Amino acid sequence: MSTVRETRSGRAAKVKEAGGVLxxxxxxxxxxxxxxxxxxxxxxxxxxxxxxxxxxxxxxGLLQTEAYARAVFAGHCPPLSEEIVDQHTEARLSRQKLLARVPLAELSFIVSEEALRNPVDHAEVMRGQRQRLLEVSALRNVEVQVMPAGRDVSMEQVTVNMDGLHWFKSSYSGPGGGDCVEVAAGLDAVYVRDSKAAGGGPVLRVGRDGWAAFVALTAG
Structure with a gap:
């Protein structure tokens, strides 16, 4: 009986190992x-x-429904083949495993009002996408904010009360802070500060359009 149990245990271990590899x-x-x-x-x-x-x-992409993602890829110029659209859509949905990955990642998204009004596809797809945002925003590790349209663009140093902001730092930052910065998303702007001076140093306030331009430039 002992031999049988050991054999079963060994088989189970191999199956578990194979599952991890797969x-x-x-x-x-x-x-x-x-x-x-x-x-x-x-x-x-x-x-x-x-x-x-x-x-x-x-x-x-991490918040898109399948229908919305497929419409985005289908609108590519020059047009993509159906096979490529299928592949890109499947890959985008696979990335969304990050939303529930263990250990949980802290995820923050600022989506402009214009993005929600942008008619990527017909009304039913857009309604489904807005419903998806509501569902995802209920996850305890996910924060979704909508940036209202028509905000003024500004960039200035501010000394406003920073209470309530969630600051994010690169996962590559060491415990000593180094030369890294921290970023927090406010209702009408993005805030940046030196990680070594957290809580006591100057804070840079960047308007949403200015931040978007900066991110696009650094992304190449």
Whole structure:
């Protein structure tokens, strides 16, 4: 009987090990379906401790429904083949495992009102996408904010009360702070400060359009 139990235990261990290998291989297969320029970022994204994004024109990929994502890729110019649209859509949905990954990642999204009004597809798809945002925002590790349209663009140093803001720092920052900065998303602006002077140093306030331009420039 002991031999039987050991055999079963050994088989179970092999099955568990094989499952882990298959999961890793599946992640690699999914990443291969992404556009080539995005693959390295996807590897980093899958391992983040926290992630912040500002999206002025489209709902961010991590929050998109299948129908919305498919419409985005179908609108590519020059047009993509149906096979490529399918591959990119599957890969985008696979990235969304980050929302519930263990350990949980702290995720913050600022989506502009214009992005929600941008008619990527017909009304039913857009309603489904807005419902998806409501569902995801209920997750305890996810924060979704909508930036109202028509805000003034400004960039200035401010000394306003920072209570209530959630500050995010690069997962590559060491415990000593180094030369890193921290970023927090407010209702009408993005705030930046030196991580070494947290709580006591100057804070830079950047208007949403200015921040979007900065992110686009650094992303290349």
């Amino acid at each position: 999961e890793v291989l599946q992640d690699e297969v999914d990443r291969a379906k992404l556009p080539r320029f995005f693959r390295n970022f996807a590897v980093i994204e899958a391992e983040v401790v926290s992630r912040f994004s500002y999206d002025p024109l489209l709902v961010p």
